[in-house]
Each structure stands twice: as structure tokens, then as C-alpha cells.
Amino acid sequence: MKQTREKMNKGAVLGIIAVIVSVMLLASMPMATAKLYGDANGDGVIDEDDITHVEQIIAGEKTENELADVNQDGEIDVLDIAYIELIILGTAHSIGGTLVVAVYQSSWTPKHFEEAFGITPYGTNIYEPLVSLDNDMNLQPWLAKSWERMDDDTWRFYLREDVKFHDGTPFNAKAAKFSFERMIDSIPWTARLAIDRITAVDDYTIDITNKRPFAMFPAYAAHSWTVMASQSVEDGEPCGTGPFRFEKLDKVKDELTVVKNREYRGKRPYLDKVIFRNIPDAQTRVLALEAGEVDLIQEVQRSEVSILEANPDITVSRALMPGVCILGFNRQNEALSDIRVRKAICHGIDKESIVENVLSGVGQPAKTIISPIISWSAHDELEGHPYNTAKTKELLSDAGWKDTDGDGYLDKGGKTLELNLIFDARSDPDNEAMAEAIQGQLRDVGIKVDLERVESMQTPIKEGKWDMFIGSIGVYCGDASMILHAWFHSEGFYGVGVKQLFPISDYVEKLLEEGQATADETVYSQKFREVQRIAIDEEVVLDPIFYPVRVCAAKNSVKGFRPHPINGWSITLENTYIAS
Structure with a gap:
């Protein structure tokens, strides 16, 4: 849906002063500059004149300069002429340049220094993990060249032998052991790795023993926080093995x-x-990109996407994320304890309309709790609950809900079908508009919905002070089964879990545990799909609304960039270059 900035979202006025101040700060920032290797004569373009200039340097007729060494091998010779020719032909990328990226959160805080080797690993390209995730959410060997399961509790990782940290020290089993032990001591999240001990088997082999059978450990370890660092980080400067190294922090x-x-x-x-x-x-961030103050921005708001896509000087890129936004049902509520009412609500929500009109087309209507970017998502297999108001009215009528007093709302036994819906607008600025859309759609089928904005979801959910809630959960590693565990296991979501939050059969918890206990992809995929089928189609414990999409935008001169589906990996720059 096309939009203009004249249409301001609710709450935008509250932030206008902050925006004005930010723009004033941006005006004082220097423009992005770049060294254009291959531009030997320094005229700002790479063309045949640069070939002539390099020939003259080789012949001793011109003075050597940095930009003439286009392939960055320390020599100016015929190889540089050949590379310039390839750039002109479009078969080679320009080398060099400075890219300015606008991020949405600070790369440094005292917390990051204590917990994350001096800098947040999110997208900085300083650090690398043992196991990585590609843009299609597939596990890839990285600092570990391979791994195998030795027994139910132990994984063995075989490390690359050609890696050095930025300080020149070798990456080896000792360094990997240091990194994991420091993470365990300082980062609360790593408790989920369930590591009992780490053993250096030899210089380039480590064993990681878990506290319990953990077949998903390699995938769980593919996380943007579980990175390898030199022991020199104890001196206060970030030091990893990545394609970029720390220079300075202002x-x-x-x-x-x-x-x-x-x-x-x-x-x-x-x-x-x-x-x-x-x-x-x-x-x-958008204004900075449009003004040329930055080259690339992450986390573009949905309302800005169509505006940027209409700008001929900007390229917008999207990535389907491995997360989901849901509508949760509290089955302690008498009305919602009836599966017919839950199904009726699901059929009464027009997800296509919500994605198009509330999310500005930036999202994908959902049928399950696992995004289709995950190989074992049941999205294509589930029937789901498609929008069908006739079905909604039929189900509610069967459940005994009628509009006996003509006020437009259904009632039974003198009691109106009235439900409260809680949401946290801080986690997603569109949650309030989505709650209002759901309120309106359910009003049309006779259900009265009262909206309640909360500062935190944890307290009302733990206390049971809700009937329905809008909530989101994402994946930050290679193990998407963590979503199933969070919502459907007794030790899951907010420490409440399935037994109180979403009462569901013990069989589902058994399936989940069995799936997480095996490294056989065929077996765990089947079990995880069955969990989705029971939870969504059979027991209707929640209603998946949409799968989120990550959006980044860049100047047209920025090439080779592709946003990663996971937030923590969203600025990966190994293939990014500035076109000449």
C-alpha cells in the first residue's frame, strides 16, 4: 500500500522533537567518503584513462599512488591494469571505500564490554562463531570445520588450523575454551547452551559436554553472541578473527x-x-540515508518502505525472518475454554488485511508458529483458519452465543461475549494499530474486545490478567525449536509454560522433547511438524497472525548486500562493495 509521510502514525508527534534534534546532529556530521581503488588519476571514475595512468606509473612517467594498486597486493603492475579492465567490463567489483551504516542500537555499552568481548558482536564483523548461519538459515562450518556427536551429552568440534586473531595469536582449542568459559561466566543467555564442561582434546579439537542430551547444540551455538575472542580482550580492546578488525570507538x-x-x-x-x-x-535513519549522510540503514519502519522503494536512488532489500506474531488465548477464561470460540475468533481475523493495511504490506500472513524460512515449518501443510466470517458466526451460534438484546454483541446466559486484549506497543510500534484492527474485525462478528496497552507482558501473563494477547517471538540462533519450547513446554515462556499459559496435551511436550533429543533431521522435522499441527489446527491454542520481514535500505552504489533473517547477523558485509 503506497503511503506518504503526510500520513503520520499515532505517536509520531511525540517523537518530532527528538527527530528534529537528530536531524540537527546529522547536519553536523561529515559526508561519507570512499577510496576508489582503480581510480588511478583521481578524477572520481574508473575508466580507460586510469589504465593509461597506471601504464605511465609502471613506465616511471607518473608518481605511484595508493589508488593505482587496485588489487591491493602492494605492487602496481600489469595485474592492476587487468583488474581495472575487469571493473570497466563489470566482471570485477571495486575494491576499497568506506561504508557508513546507520544501526538502531549502540555497538557499545558497559554491559557489552562485560558480556560481549568489548563490543556487541551484532553485525560488526569483528567476531566469528564456530558454526554460522547463512541467509537461508542453514548451518555452515565456520571456525569449526566439522563436528560430530560423541555420545548423548558430548559434541566434538574440529577447528580450523589456519586462523589467527587480529592480535596475531592463533585461534585454537585453548582460545575456544577461553571464549566459551568467559561467555558462561558473563552472559546469562549462554545458560541455554547447557554446557557442563569444555575439554581441549588437542590443539585443534574441543569436546563440549552438555548437562543433558542436547542434539540441537550445534544449531543453538550458531548464535551471534557465541563468538570466539582472543584473551587480549581482557585488556579492553575487541579482538576477534573476522574480516574486519576494531579501529576505534567514539x-x-x-x-x-x-x-x-x-x-x-x-x-x-x-x-x-x-x-x-x-x-x-x-x-x-531514513532522513540520513536520503541526505547522503549514511550509505546503508537497518530496521526500516514498515510505513517508510514504499516511500524508499519509490526513490530511484535507493535500493530496498527484505528478508523473511524466523519469527512470528501471534494472538494468544487464555483458556482459563470461560468463553475461551470452548474450542469453538477460539476457532471462531481465528476465522474472524483477516490476516491479509492486517498485513496490507496495518503493516504496509511488509510481512506475510501466518498459518503456523514456525516461519516458512525454517525447513521443517508446517506452513504449507496446515489447514490453518482462513478468514471466513460465515464460519465464525456458525461456530459461535453452535456454542450458544446469540445477540438476544440487539446491541450488536453476542451474549449467553445474560453475559456479553467480552474479552480483553493486551499488547505491548514498545516491542513493535504497529502492535496498537493491529490490536485496533482485530478489535474492529471481531466487533463485526459480535465479539466485544477491550484493548489494554501494557508496559511489560510478563506481569499480566504470569498473573493471568488477560484474555487474549498479541505477542511475538523470534529466533536468534540456528535452532528454531526454541520457539516451540518457549510456547509449548512446561519450562517455557516467562517461566509459565504450557501447563498454565497454553494448556495442551502431554503428548505435545513428549513430541517436543523427543525431537530435541535427536540429531536426525528427518525424525525431528516430523515431530516438530506434528507439534505445530496439534497446537494450531487441532487444539487451537493460539492464532499465528504474521511472519515478520526485515527491511534494510541503501544507496544504489552499495552492491552485494543482503540482509540476514536474524537481527544479530543483519549486517554481514563480506560481499558488499561500493560500485564505481
Whole structure:
């Protein structure tokens, strides 16, 4: 749905002063600059004149300059002429340049220093994990070249032998053991890794023993926080193995600068330098991009996407995320304890309309709790509960709900079918508009919905002070079964779990545990799909609304960038370059 900025979302006025101040700050920032390797004569373009200029340098007729060494091998020779020719032909990428990225959260806080090796690993390209995730959510060997399960509790990782940290020290089993032990001591999240002990078997082999059988451990360890760091981080400077290395951190400007790791073992990045500039306000990030203050922005608000897509100078890129937004039902409520009422509500919600009109088309209507980007999602297999108001009215009538007093709302036994819906607008600025849309759609079928905005979902959910809620959950590692565990296991969501939050058969919990206990993809995929079928189609414990989409935008000159589905990995720059 096309939009203009004249249509301001609710609450936008409240942030206008912050936006104005941010714009004033942006005006004082320097424009992004780039070294254009191959532009030997320094005229701002790479063309045949640069070939002539390099020939003259080789012949001793011109003075050597940095930009003439286009392939960055330390020599200016015929190889540089050949590379310039390839750039002109469009078969080689420009090397060099500085990319300015506007991020939505600071790369540094005292918490990050204590917990994350001096800097948040999110997208900075300084650190790397043992196991990585590609843009299609597939596990990839990274600092570990392979791994195997030794027994129910132990995983063995075989490490690469050609890796060095940025300080020149080798990456080996000792370094991996240090990194995991430091994470366990300082990052609460790593408790989910259930690590009991780490053993260096030899210089390049480690065993990680879990506290319980944990077949999903390699996938769980593919997380943007579980990265490997040199022991020199104890001295206060971030030091990893990644394609970029730490240069400086300006805490006043809230800018992190990283530079190309010229000793990187694999394909070196095209860019020389990346500046991560924290601009928390989403509208200010867009203004900075449009003004040329930054080259790339992450976390574009949905309402801005169509505007940016209409800008001929900007490229918008999207990635389906491994998360979901749901409508949860409290089955302690007398009306909602009837599956016919829950099904009726599901059929009464027009998800296509919500995605198009509330989310500005940035999202995908959902049928299950697992996004289709995950290989074992049951999205294509489930019947779901498609929008059908006739079905809604039929189900409610069968359940005994009639409008006996003509007020437009259904009632039974003198009691109106009235439900409260809680939501947290801080986690997603569109939650309030989505709650209002659901309220209106259910009003049309005779259900009265009262909206309640809460500061935190945890307290009302734990206390049971809700009938329905809008909630989201995402995946931050390679194990999407964590979503099933969070919602459907007795030790899951907010410590409440299935027994209180979503009463469901013990068989589902058994299926989930069995799936998480095996490394056989065929077996766990079947069990996880069955969990989805029972929870969504059979018992209707919740209604999936939409799968979120991550959106980034960049100048047209920024090429090769593709946003990662997971937030923590969203700025991966190994293939990004600035076109000449």
C-alpha cells in the first residue's frame, strides 16, 4: 500500500522533537567518503584513462599512488591494469571505500564490554562463531570445520588450523575454551547452551559436554553472541578473527569504526572501512540515508518502505525472518475454554488485511508458529483458519452465543461475549494499530474486545490478567525449536509454560522433547511438524497472525548486500562493495 509521510502514525508527534534534534546532529556530521581503488588519476571514475595512468606509473612517467594498486597486493603492475579492465567490463567489483551504516542500537555499552568481548558482536564483523548461519538459515562450518556427536551429552568440534586473531595469536582449542568459559561466566543467555564442561582434546579439537542430551547444540551455538575472542580482550580492546578488525570507538558520537583485516584467511572484504553509526530513531535513519549522510540503514519502519522503494536512488532489500506474531488465548477464561470460540475468533481475523493495511504490506500472513524460512515449518501443510466470517458466526451460534438484546454483541446466559486484549506497543510500534484492527474485525462478528496497552507482558501473563494477547517471538540462533519450547513446554515462556499459559496435551511436550533429543533431521522435522499441527489446527491454542520481514535500505552504489533473517547477523558485509 503506497503511503506518504503526510500520513503520520499515532505517536509520531511525540517523537518530532527528538527527530528534529537528530536531524540537527546529522547536519553536523561529515559526508561519507570512499577510496576508489582503480581510480588511478583521481578524477572520481574508473575508466580507460586510469589504465593509461597506471601504464605511465609502471613506465616511471607518473608518481605511484595508493589508488593505482587496485588489487591491493602492494605492487602496481600489469595485474592492476587487468583488474581495472575487469571493473570497466563489470566482471570485477571495486575494491576499497568506506561504508557508513546507520544501526538502531549502540555497538557499545558497559554491559557489552562485560558480556560481549568489548563490543556487541551484532553485525560488526569483528567476531566469528564456530558454526554460522547463512541467509537461508542453514548451518555452515565456520571456525569449526566439522563436528560430530560423541555420545548423548558430548559434541566434538574440529577447528580450523589456519586462523589467527587480529592480535596475531592463533585461534585454537585453548582460545575456544577461553571464549566459551568467559561467555558462561558473563552472559546469562549462554545458560541455554547447557554446557557442563569444555575439554581441549588437542590443539585443534574441543569436546563440549552438555548437562543433558542436547542434539540441537550445534544449531543453538550458531548464535551471534557465541563468538570466539582472543584473551587480549581482557585488556579492553575487541579482538576477534573476522574480516574486519576494531579501529576505534567514539563513545560521544556513538560510532564504531572497523577496518579490513588484511590478514584474513578467506576471501577478504572489498571494503576498506565500515563506520557503524547509532541512530536509534527510525525516521532519522531514513532522513540520513536520503541526505547522503549514511550509505546503508537497518530496521526500516514498515510505513517508510514504499516511500524508499519509490526513490530511484535507493535500493530496498527484505528478508523473511524466523519469527512470528501471534494472538494468544487464555483458556482459563470461560468463553475461551470452548474450542469453538477460539476457532471462531481465528476465522474472524483477516490476516491479509492486517498485513496490507496495518503493516504496509511488509510481512506475510501466518498459518503456523514456525516461519516458512525454517525447513521443517508446517506452513504449507496446515489447514490453518482462513478468514471466513460465515464460519465464525456458525461456530459461535453452535456454542450458544446469540445477540438476544440487539446491541450488536453476542451474549449467553445474560453475559456479553467480552474479552480483553493486551499488547505491548514498545516491542513493535504497529502492535496498537493491529490490536485496533482485530478489535474492529471481531466487533463485526459480535465479539466485544477491550484493548489494554501494557508496559511489560510478563506481569499480566504470569498473573493471568488477560484474555487474549498479541505477542511475538523470534529466533536468534540456528535452532528454531526454541520457539516451540518457549510456547509449548512446561519450562517455557516467562517461566509459565504450557501447563498454565497454553494448556495442551502431554503428548505435545513428549513430541517436543523427543525431537530435541535427536540429531536426525528427518525424525525431528516430523515431530516438530506434528507439534505445530496439534497446537494450531487441532487444539487451537493460539492464532499465528504474521511472519515478520526485515527491511534494510541503501544507496544504489552499495552492491552485494543482503540482509540476514536474524537481527544479530543483519549486517554481514563480506560481499558488499561500493560500485564505481
